[in-house]
Each structure stands twice: as structure tokens, then as C-alpha cells.
Amino acid sequence: MSLSNAEVRDRLWKAIEEQNTGMLGVPGDGHHYQPMTGFVERDTNTIWFFTRRETDLAETIASTGGAEGSFIFQDRKLQACLDGRLTLEHDRERIDRYWNAHVAAWYPDGKGDPALTLLRLDVADAAVWITEGGLLKYAFEVVKANVGKSTPDVGERRDLNLN
Template sequence: MADEPLSAADAEKEFWKHLKDSNTGMLGIDTPGYHAQPMTAHREEETGTIWFFTRDDTDLAKDAGVGGGQSAMFHYGSKDQNTWACIHGELSVHGKDREIVDRYWNPVLAAWYPGGKDDPNLTILRFDADDGRVWVSKGGLVKFAFEIARANLTGTIPDAGGVADVNLQ
């Protein structure tokens, strides 16, 4: 395993840093049989809030609105595959919020909403992250290949990095 333990603070820092750089993950209601779906996350590190844009006629938007919010999970893997996370939180429908729309609007979002920022079906989901687990591995593919080769030659376990539980509240 890792030579140095991964602290919760370092794991959280790595999660937020990587989420800023590549912000797509899988989001779903935390209930048996519910399938997560790819969603683009817009982070608000200082509050632990993650915003998701969606259409108000999607299953996810409808389900998130039941009872004022639902327990949910956001699964994330960084583009460089060095940081992975499973984050738990509360998912609710925030609705239309022009300040958030203006802050995060970009050409990729625009493609999903023919009516632009005023599209009648545009809604925002609010994910209030509370806790999770983050895995961090440094060194990339070369280090990974070395660790696999070393483990196979020596009969040991490869150093795959560290893991830490985080509190994002």
C-alpha cells in the first residue's frame, strides 16, 4: 500500500482540484435499482455544493424533487485517472437561478438548451455533499506499470496510492 497515508484534508484538496479540471461524473439517487447517469458538475468548494444543470422533464430532476430532496451519490474519476471519489449528499431541485446560470453558462451547456439561458425546461439541481471516500494515486501510468511488475515479481501488493474518508460539510 502507500508509503505515506493520505490525510482527509489532502484527499479533499485533490478531489476539488481535479473536479475543477475535469468535471464529469456519474450522479444518481442513492436507492437500490437506481442507475446513475453522466452529469457535469459545477463546484462550489467553499460551501460543498455542486450544481448540475438538467431539463426539468428528466427522471433525475423529477426524482430529486420528491419530498424536497433525496439522498444521492456522485461518482467521480479524474481525467488523468489519479483521483477517484464516491461522494454522498443530498440532491434537490434548486430550480431556475439566473445568477448560477450566468456563472456557469458555457457553449457545452448551451447545446442542451435550445432556448438558451431562458429555456423553459432548464432547471438546476443542487447537490449538498456531506461525506465520501477519495482515492489518490500519483505517478501516472509509468508508476502503475512499475508497481504491477514489482508486485508480480515479488509476490507483494502494489502501491496503488492512498484512500481517505472525507467530510465535505
């Protein structure tokens, strides 16, 4: 498999759009990463997340005016670590655009909840691993690597600069 950077970037955004959920955090801030649902805007390399103002993550970002953050994403065929600048933004238009039944379940006071806000991740770069072939290919590659004293060929790793 040999994919262009554009193809890897397209697969990355498509995977996040389809699965939405990963782990978001600020490296080294003393808190664990937390599961978050992301809403992708491909044209600006931005991911938006709903949150409450009083969460550890939102308070860390608010106290510093923004922070370097990471979103860790994984599905069956793609794993990625996306890094960029996290900011806290109360964007009414995006709240309306991305609001759905899943989001509403976490905010019983609805869109008007005064604690409701958004986190914006402006993605600068990403490390992406793409795996093709599924479990049988993986098992074959592991056996082949052990017999041949090599390493398994289970896919491709790519570093993307999204600036």
C-alpha cells in the first residue's frame, strides 16, 4: 500500500467523521485524557467538541487562553494522534449545527445551558497509521515475520503537516 498524503488525510477525516469519538487532552497538564465526540471541519483542519465550562479540560484551557492539545483516535483500520491548539469558544452557530440527540443527552438543560461551550482543536499535524486486510492478514504477517526473522507488514504510517 502506498497512499499519497492527500489520500491519508482524506481517510483520517472520513474515519473521524464516521466514528467521532476519541480521547482528548492536554499533554502534561496532570489530568487524564477523556473521551470526546469530535465534529470535523475539513476545510480548516478543525475539530469541535462540546463540553461544560467547569470540566478540568475546559478550565485548563480557559486559564491559559489556549493550550497545545492532542486528540487520539482509533478504529479498526486507522489509528491517529492529532496535535494542535485547543481553545475554548462559545460559538452559537456551531452549537446549532452540531447539536443532535447524542449531544443533547449530556446537556439536559439544552442548548441554552449556561455551562455549555465548545472546545476548538486547530489541528497542526497528525501521525496516522492505516491497516489494511483485517485480522487474517495481520495473523499471516505475524507468522511470516516470526518465520522470516523480520517485522510484520500490516500497513502504513504517515506524518501529516496540516498547516
